[in-house]
Amino acid sequence: MFQGAFTTSKASLLTKSILWKVVTILMTGLLLLSALVQWNDPDPFRWIVCYSVTAIITLCSLIRPLPPSIPLIWGLLVLLSSLFVGIDFLMSEEQFEWDSFWNVMAMKNEAVELGRELGGLLLVTGWMSVLTWKMKKV
Secondary structure, three states, X not given: OHHHHHHHHHHHHHHHHXXXXXXXXXXXXXXXXXXXXXXXXXXXXXXXXXXXXXXXXHHHHHHOOOOOHHHHHHHHHHHHHHHHHHHHHHXXXXXXXXXXXXXXXXXXXXXXXXXXXXXXXXHHXXXXXXHHHHHHHO
16 A cells, blocks of 8 residues: 555656756756857847856756755846846836837847846746755755
8 A cells, every 4th residue: 555655656756857857958958048149149248157157057956966055146146137137127218118028039229138138137046046946955
């Protein structure tokens, strides 16, 4: 009776482990792609560093568990950066248009660029929060 429950629990853990690895590999790829497409940005190096460091932390967490402080500290640094970009976004004199944010590849104005930068920073911060939580569980 208890052995069947243990086997089911073990299979569930294995499925969760495989799912986590797939998600981590996908995030690493997306982060590296995000770093790559920054070459055409007016200020590419800080964004390449941001996405590349996040990808490296993600990949390292897949290879072996990291101390939770690593994604936590990087996430806090990125969050701090997003606060500055958010202030710039709010103080921008140009009109922000959601249509331009989602549908236009070119940066129509500074507000759209700041909005996209803020979105990327918040995604990185969110992902680092997930990694921190996951590393605490390991």
